[in-house]
Amino acid sequence: MTRVINRSAAQRSSIIQDIENGSNAGSAFIAYLFFDNKDASKQDTRALLPSLIVQLVHQSDSFCDILVGYHTTHQSGSRQPSDHTLLQCLVDMILVPGQLPIYLIIDALDECPNTTGMPSPRDKVLAVVEKLAELNHPNLHLYFTSRPEIDIRTSIEP
Amino acid sequence: MRQNLEKWLSPPDPSVNYNAASEAHPGLEGTAVWFIETTAFTDWKASGPLLWIYGKRNFSLSLRLQACLRSSASIAGSGKSVLRLVPSQTHRDSCY
Numbered sequence: 116m117t118r119v120i121n122r123s124a125a126q127r128s129s130i131i132q133d134i135e136n137g138s139n140a141g142s143a144f145i146a147y148l149f150f151d152n153k154d155a156s157k158q159d160t161r162a163l164l165p166s167l168i169v170q171l172v173h174q175s176d177s178f179c180d181i182l183v184g185y186h187t188t189h190q191s192g193s194r195q196p197s198d199h200t201l202l203q204c205l206v207d208m209i210l211v212p213g214q215l216p217i218y219l220i221i222d223a224l225d226e227c228p229n230t231t232g233m234p235s236p237r238d239k240v241l242a243v244v245e246k247l248a249e250l251n252h253p254n255l256h257l258y259f260t261s262r263p264e265i266d267i268r269t270s271i272e273p
Numbered sequence: 274m275r276q277n278l279e280k281w282l283s284p285p286d287p288s289v290n291y292n293a294a295s296e297a298h299p300g301l302e303g304t305a306v307w308f309i310e311t312t313a314f315t316d317w318k319a320s321g322p323l324l325w326i327y328g329k330r331n332f333s334l335s336l337r338l339q340a341c342l343r344s345s346a347s348i349a350g351s352g353k354s355v356l357r358l359v360p361s362q363t364h365r366d367s368c369y
Contacts, residue, residue: 165284192281
């Protein structure tokens, strides 16, 4: 179930802190990315997926083992993974049985551009969010913020 | 091995935004802790999968988020344990 809430910035900070507290107490995994329209390296899935994956890898040996597997099948890192492969890697981590909750936090999704490319970088990020949400996995908690722009609203709202 | 993996994927570093914002706007910590007691939030936290927070873009948003992340990191570094799920006074103090 998707929940859509209009809340102030201050309220969002409290959410992150609450989740972070859980992570620090060793009761959750957390990874986040803040999209940034002033930083070309933080505007698309090539920013989002590697960032989330590497943060998770640093928190769990199981996650590390999963990425090692992909590294091996990509000629020990001499080839780059596709977006599809990166998403599958993240899904593999989410599906590890018997683990702590995973919180993925994505801030300012509207700062991904939607004016270039078919699909645009924002379209691709939204597709990732949708696919992760569709897993409906009890261990996965997705949180993201954005302006209520029409393409984001259309993609996310039921 | 983790260093090799990180080099392979070369992810952007989210802490760059955090550090820059924190230095530019010190003291913009979060408030409204009451929200984490709402049903919408607790339901999402318990069962997921997706919570979308939307609103007019406000630069202080990320600053506040990141200020709280830093606050939490300092808690971890000090070795103190904090409760999850329960928005205790300790949480509030750590963020202000």
